Amino acid sequence: MSGGGKxxxxxxxxxxxxxxxxxxxxxxxxxxxxFRTPENILSLIQNVSxxxxxxxxxxxxxxxxxxxxxxxxIMAVSAAWVLQLSNNGMPIGLACLIGLGLALLIGLVxxxxxxxxxxxxxxxxxxxxxxxxGFVRSMLLEDNLIYLKAAQDTWFKVIGSGxxxxxxxxxILFAIVALVVHxxxxxxxxxxxLYAMGENPSAARITGLPNRPMVLLQYLLAAAIAFLAGLIMxxxxxxxxxxxxxxxxVYDIILVVVIGGVGLAGGKGKVRNVIVGTLMIGILLNGxxxxxxxxxxxxxxxxxxxxxxxxxxxxxxxxxxQTSQQGDI
Amino acid sequence: xxxxxxxxxxxxxxxxxxxxxxxxxxxxxxxxxxxxxxxNGAGKSTLTKMLSGVATPTSGVIELDGRxxxxxxxxxxxxxxxxxxxxxxxxxxxxxxxxxxxMGDEKLFNRLRPLYIAAQQFLQSLNFNVDPWAxxxxxxxxxxxxxxxxxxxxxxxxxxxxDEPTASLTPEEKHHFFNLIRRLKxxxxxxxxxxxxxxxxxxxxxxxxxxxxxxxxxxGDAKDFDxxxxxxxxxxxxxxxxxxxxPADAKPPGKRVLSVQNLSMxxxxxxxxxxxxxxxxxxxxxxIGSGRTETAKVISGVLKRNxxxxxxxxxxxxxxxxxxxxxxxxxxxxxVTEDRKAEGFFDDMSIAENIGMGFLAAGFNKSQVxxxxxxxxxxxxxxxxxxxxxxxxxxxxxxxxxxxxxKVVIAKSLVQKPRVVFxxxxxxxxxxxxxxxxxxxxxxLSRSGITVVVISSYLPEILSISDRILVCRKGRIVEExxxxxxxxxxxxYAAVH
Numbered sequence: 001m002s003g004g005g006k007x008x009x010x011x012x013x014x015x016x017x018x019x020x021x022x023x024x025x026x027x028x029x030x031x032x033x034x035f036r037t038p039e040n041i042l043s044l045i046q047n048v049s050x051x052x053x054x055x056x057x058x059x060x061x062x063x064x065x066x067x068x069x070x071x072x073x074i075m076a077v078s079a080a081w082v083l084q085l086s087n088n089g090m091p092i093g094l095a096c097l098i099g100l101g102l103a104l105l106i107g108l109v110x111x112x113x114x115x116x117x118x119x120x121x122x123x124x125x126x127x128x129x130x131x132x133x134g135f136v137r138s139m140l141l142e143d144n145l146i147y148l149k150a151a152q153d154t155w156f157k158v159i160g161s162g163x164x165x166x167x168x169x170x171x172i173l174f175a176i177v178a179l180v181v182h183x184x185x186x187x188x189x190x191x192x193x194l195y196a197m198g199e200n201p202s203a204a205r206i207t208g209l210p211n212r213p214m215v216l217l218q219y220l221l222a223a224a225i226a227f228l229a230g231l232i233m234x235x236x237x238x239x240x241x242x243x244x245x246x247x248x249x250v251y252d253i254i255l256v257v258v259i260g261g262v263g264l265a266g267g268k269g270k271v272r273n274v275i276v277g278t279l280m281i282g283i284l285l286n287g288x289x290x291x292x293x294x295x296x297x298x299x300x301x302x303x304x305x306x307x308x309x310x311x312x313x314x315x316x317x318x319x320x321x322q323t324s325q326q327g328d329i
Numbered sequence: 330x331x332x333x334x335x336x337x338x339x340x341x342x343x344x345x346x347x348x349x350x351x352x353x354x355x356x357x358x359x360x361x362x363x364x365x366x367x368x369n370g371a372g373k374s375t376l377t378k379m380l381s382g383v384a385t386p387t388s389g390v391i392e393l394d395g396r397x398x399x400x401x402x403x404x405x406x407x408x409x410x411x412x413x414x415x416x417x418x419x420x421x422x423x424x425x426x427x428x429x430x431x432m433g434d435e436k437l438f439n440r441l442r443p444l445y446i447a448a449q450q451f452l453q454s455l456n457f458n459v460d461p462w463a464x465x466x467x468x469x470x471x472x473x474x475x476x477x478x479x480x481x482x483x484x485x486x487x488x489x490x491x492d493e494p495t496a497s498l499t500p501e502e503k504h505h506f507f508n509l510i511r512r513l514k515x516x517x518x519x520x521x522x523x524x525x526x527x528x529x530x531x532x533x534x535x536x537x538x539x540x541x542x543x544x545x546x547x548x549g550d551a552k553d554f555d556x557x558x559x560x561x562x563x564x565x566x567x568x569x570x571x572x573x574x575x576p577a578d579a580k581p582p583g584k585r586v587l588s589v590q591n592l593s594m595x596x597x598x599x600x601x602x603x604x605x606x607x608x609x610x611x612x613x614x615x616x617i618g619s620g621r622t623e624t625a626k627v628i629s630g631v632l633k634r635n636x637x638x639x640x641x642x643x644x645x646x647x648x649x650x651x652x653x654x655x656x657x658x659x660x661x662x663x664x665v666t667e668d669r670k671a672e673g674f675f676d677d678m679s680i681a682e683n684i685g686m687g688f689l690a691a692g693f694n695k696s697q698v699x700x701x702x703x704x705x706x707x708x709x710x711x712x713x714x715x716x717x718x719x720x721x722x723x724x725x726x727x728x729x730x731x732x733x734x735x736k737v738v739i740a741k742s743l744v745q746k747p748r749v750v751f752x753x754x755x756x757x758x759x760x761x762x763x764x765x766x767x768x769x770x771x772x773x774l775s776r777s778g779i780t781v782v783v784i785s786s787y788l789p790e791i792l793s794i795s796d797r798i799l800v801c802r803k804g805r806i807v808e809e810x811x812x813x814x815x816x817x818x819x820x821x822y823a824a825v826h
Contacts, residue, residue, distance in 0.1 A: 187698050189689050195678070196686050202672035206631055207741060208658035208690040267677060 013261035013316055014276055021280040028287040035290055042168065046236075048282030049170035050229050053177050054249075055256040055274045057225035060181065062257055064218045065198040065266030066121035070110060070129035071226045071253065073245040077136035078103040079230025080240045083146040092151040100227050106132045107223025111216035133245040147239045160236030170232050177225060182271040194218060199267030248299070255302060256281050259309040263316075332395065334359045334519060335380070335488065340389035342375050349375040350386075351543040357488065360517040362510060364530035364551070367540035367563055371760075373523045376540070377490045380521075381413040382406035410487030414477045414494060422466035426452075426459055430480050455479055455509065469618060474498070478509065482518075489513065490521040493758070495529055499616045499786075500821070507533055525758070527559050539563055560761055579796045579812035582606030585645075586780045587662075587749055589628065592640030597623035599804035600640070605749065605782060610775045612795030613784045613806075616824055620804035621784050622667060625751040629664035630657035644749075658691065661748035665739055667757060667784070673738040676727035680719060680737055681708035683726050687741035711740035716766055732763025739767070749780040756790060768794055788817050800824050 029036040054071055061068040082099035086092045106128060113124040137144070151157060162169045185191040193214050197204040205211050234240040260277025262269025284305075288298050333356035342350040350372045357363050365373045378384035380391065382400030390397055393409060400406040403413070420429045427441075427448035435444075448461035457475050465473060474494060481489050495503050510520055510533060524530050530537060531551060538548040539562040546562045588604040597620045605611055615621040626632040628642055630651025642649050644660060651657040654664065666673045674683050685704035688694065694703070708722045715736040719729055726737055735755065742750065752771060756764045771794060775781040785791050791798060798815050800808040800823040808823040 189694055189697050189699055192682075192686065192689060192699055196675050199675040199677055200672070203675055204686075206654050206664060206666055206672050207687055208655040208663075208745065209686070210655055211653075267675070 013312055014273055016312070017259055017261065017276050017280050021276070021283055024280070024287065025283050028283065028290070032287065032290050035287060040286070040290075042166075042171075044282050044286040045171050046168045047286065048278050049168075049174040050233050051249075051252060051256060051281065052174045052274065052278035053225060053229040053232070054253045055260075055278055056177055056181050056271060057222040057229075058253045058257045059262050059269060059271065059274045060185075060194070060225075061121070061218050061222050062262055062264060063185070063198045063266060063269055064194045064214065065201060066114060066215065066218060067125065067254075068110065068219060068222045069122065069125040069250055070106065070132060071222060072247070072250045073129040073133045074103050074106050074223050075226040075230035075233070076240060076242045076245045077132055077141075078106075078227045079234045080146045080242045081136060081140050082231070083148055083151075083234055083240060084141055086151045086156075087146070087149050089150070092154050092156045095151075096156070096231070099230075100224065102136070103223045103227035103230075104220055107219045107221075108216065110223070111219035114219065115212040115215035129245065129250075133242065137242055141242065144243050145239055145241050146234075148234055152238075156231075157235050160232040160234065170236060173228065173232060177228065178271050178275060181225075185271065190214065190217060195267055197267075251306065252281065252302065255306045255309065258313055259305065261313075261316075264310065264313055333357055334394060336392040336395075337376075337380065338390045338392070340376065340379060340391075341387045342372075342379060342384060343387045348387075348543050350379070352389075353540065353543070353545045355538060355545075355548075357519050357521065358535075359487075359519055360514050361535045362514055362520045362522060362533055364522045364524065364534040364537045365540065366524070366527070366530060366537060366559055367546075367760075371540040371563070372543040373540055374492060375543075377413065377492065377521055377523065380406070380488075381411050381490055383413070407484065407486075410485060411490070412481040412484060412486040412488065413490040413492065414474070414481055415492055420465045420473055420476060422464070424465060425461065426463055426465060426468070426476050427461035429465055429476055430461070430483060432480075451483060452479060455482065455512075456505075457509075474506075478506075482513065486518060488519045488521065490523070492523045493525065494522070495524060495526055499618075503529070525760075527556050531556065531559070563761055580609040580775070582797065583608035583778070587628070587645075588643045589624075590641045590643070592624065592627060592638075592642065594623065594627050594632065594634055594638040597804055598627055598638075601801075601805035603799055603806045603809075605780050606797075607748075607780045608775060608778050609796035610771060610781045610783055610794055612791040612798045613782060613801055614786070614788065614791045614798060614820055614824060615784075615801030616786060619801045619824065621801040622753055623804070624801065624806075625664055625753060625782065625784060628657075629662050629751055630654045631664055655690070658745055658747070661746070662751075663742040663745055663747040663749070664751045665742050665753060665755060667753035669734055669738045674726045674734060674741070677725060679723045679725055680712060680717065680729075681705050681722040683737050684708040684711055684740050684744055687744045691745040693745075707744060708740075711744060712736075715740055715770065730760065730763075732759040732767075735759050735763065735767065739770070743774070747779065749782070750774065751782045751784065753784045754786070755783060756785075756787075764790075788820060791820070792817065 034040060054075065057071055058068060078099045081102055082095045085095035085098060110125050110128050113119045113128070114121045148157070158169065160170055164172055185194065193204070193209050196207070196209060197211055197214055201211060230240065256277040257274060258264060258277070259280060260269070260273035260275070262273050284301070285298070288301070335357040337353070337355040340350050340353045340355070341348060353372070353376060355376060365376065367373050375384060379386045382403045382405050385401070391400070392398065398409060400409070421432070427445045430448050430451065431444055445461050452459055452461060457479055459468070459472050459475055465476065468476070478489070495506060498506060513520060522530065522534065531554060534551040536549065537551050537554050537559070539546040539559060541563060584607045585604050586607045590602050592598055592601050599620070601624060613621050623632060627634050631654050633652050634650065644662070649660060657663070675686065678686070681704055685708060688704065688707050689699065705722065712719070712722055717733050717736050719733060726734055729737070739752070739755070755767055755771065759767065771781055771783060775796070783791070783794055792815070796812050798810040798812070798820065799806045800820055802824055810820065
């Protein structure tokens with residue numbers, strides 16, 4: 001009910017995005033025979049799975065009126081440390097637990113800075129992204145690029161490279177993360193609290209919601225999901241490049257979240273919106289790769305889409321008090 | 330009246346299928362003070378928004394000096410001399426008064442000194458006691474309003490629309506405000522005055538127009554109206570706050586539930602002490618800035634009190650100090666805000682979800698999983714009890730009228746089964762019909778043994794609802810009256826001296 005769907009206005013952002021995705025999909029499918037092969041469609045979904053999982057984590061923080069720019073850094077450094085520990089001889093199960101601990105620790109620091117020191121989320125997580133990357137890279141890792149060596153033949157490897165009935169594991173994990181977060185947001189008491197807090201933090205506080213613990217929870221959840229994305233990435237390509245923390249991936253994530261219709265002002269949006277956004281961006285990126293579009297041109301296209309999505313968002317979810325006041329007519 | 334300066338004919342404004350204004354005619358003469366009255370949702374704001382270019386009419390003709398005009402934007406209307414002064418401020422808080430006054434008219438080389446001198450002279454000519462050098466953020470609500478009015482006057486407005494201008498003014502400031510309005514009238518400026526305060530409207534207006542449910546009820550000279558006739562027109566029945574006398578069945582104090590000793594916080598609350606008793610309504614009267622809201626907020630944990638702020642609060646025989654509303658709520662102390670838009674409800678959520686949020690926050694849900702049917706049931710009970718007028722409990726709260734919004738906010742707090750409830754201005758911006766209902770609820774609540782506090786700056790409200798009256802001035806409770814022993818004059822005297 002409090003989601004992104006604006007039934008009253010007839011056309012929802014979600015509907016627009018689905019329509020555009022379908023058009024792009026058809027154009028690529030008609031003009032590029034390679035595109036419409038089942039193998040390509042499968043690899044398309046597989047490629048965007050990690051992006052989709054990270055976008056779910058980002059959506060959690062944005063719904064709660066925050067943002068987490070450190071997601072990619074958390075993903076990269078925690079997964080890299082798992083590989084490093086395992087390569088140094090630690091059992092992979094224990095290494096995973098320690099890696100998760102590192103991710104949660106970074107999430108906790110984010111949460112404390114935002115909830116208790118009341119630093120704006122965008123600055124706190126930006127600083128923590130840099131700090132976490134710098135600290136882990138210089139203190140804990142031997143190189144920028146860490147390979148998956150010791151745990152090559154264990155269950156661990158299967159996370160990102162196996163499949164079930166022909167469906168790649170990353171896709172299945174994306175589906176599971178999306179389902180769990182969907183159920184959490186829709187049915188859990190804490191999920192409803194998250195919407196209320198994103199919608200109106202002052203009202204949430206006066207109503208007696210545990211605002212600060214909820215902020216902590218939201219960054220811890222985001223960090224845990226990012227850690228899972230890191231494991232998938234590391235095991236599907238047998239290595240992890242920590243410099244991805246300094247790439248533009250985080251903007252792609254925001255692109256996915258915003259384009260699907262999760263309002264940047266907080267309190268609006270569902271997991272469904274993230275899936276829709278992921279599909280559109282997935283189709284677009286895959287098609288442009290098949291067309292051999294240069295990387296820089298892809299960036300221009302992505303940034304134009306991001307801008308357009310933010311403009312649509314600010315029109316559909318206005319922050320201006322005067323225009324959004326419908327109560328007093 | 331000669332031919333009117335503004336003539337609006339057959340105005341219709343639809344939001345989706347709902348007509349906010351449905352075929353209303355309205356005339357405004359030059360130099361006329363015209364009150365626009367009606368319950369919340371009657372369409373007063375919508376009508377004036379169409380005149381000032383904020384809303385585009387669905388149909389209808391607006392004529393200015395006999396010529397049809399259309400205003401696409403507020404700027405168009407302003408160029409034609411029509412200004413609107415909103416309840417909410419449209420000033421830039423970080424700039425000085427003078428800069429705000431002259432905003433948009435700065436010269437290319439904007440020298441500040443002449444600007445301040447001009448501002449000073451201008452404010453003096455209006456008899457406004459505002460320092461042009463002061464930053465707007467340091468001004469109180471009333472002074473900000475004075476600056477807004479001054480800005481409208483400076484732009485040579487021919488028509489000024491005031492939307493609830495007196496809601497946040499003290500009696501003295503109101504006096505100034507009305508003097509100003511009369512002076513504007515002498516300068517042939519026309520005024521449209523939207524208010525819930527009927528006495529003010531009767532006193533100041535030349536003509537009165539009453540709207541109900543988007544339709545014109547009647548319009549006529551103010552001298553032909555009285556309070557009863559206006560209320561009858563507004564609600565379609567005789568109602569409102571009954572009399573200005575004490576409740577007939579005033580209750581003696583029950584058990585002492587909460588006692589406050591030497592509570593202090595900054596400049597807002599200064600060394601105040603009082604007690605609250607169960608089973609009765611304690612009214613706290615005070616002017617704006619007297620610290621009554623802050624006192625309630627400190628007790629209920631909404632404002633954080635740190636170690637430098639002295640004093641003690643005892644809940645029965647236990648000293649308490651709340652840093653967040655959550656712990657206070659768990660102990661049974663809730664605060665119902667005076668500013669429901671900013672901190673009262675979740676505007677994009679449904680009625681059921683809003684009330685349900687109070688239920689969930691109180692921890693009444695059996696598990697960590699929300700069952701919609703439980704929430705719907707709780708919401709149904711409270712909306713039924715409170716007579717919330719909405720199509721269903723799935724309607725979004727932002728779409729409701731002020732009175733119904735307030736009922737939802739109150740229900741959201743009462744669902745938490747509080748022992749002590751602070752109602753801060755429970756009927757601000759609420760239509761006459763809903764005021765009576767909210768008052769009835771508050772009384773019922775206190776009779777069921779709950780400790781109820783009503784904070785208000787509207788004396789008739791305090792007098793009619795309280796079993797006991799406390800007067801707050803400069804951050805402390807200065808006087809106490811039993812119901813029936815106090816008159817308006819004595820209470821006001823205590824509040825201002």
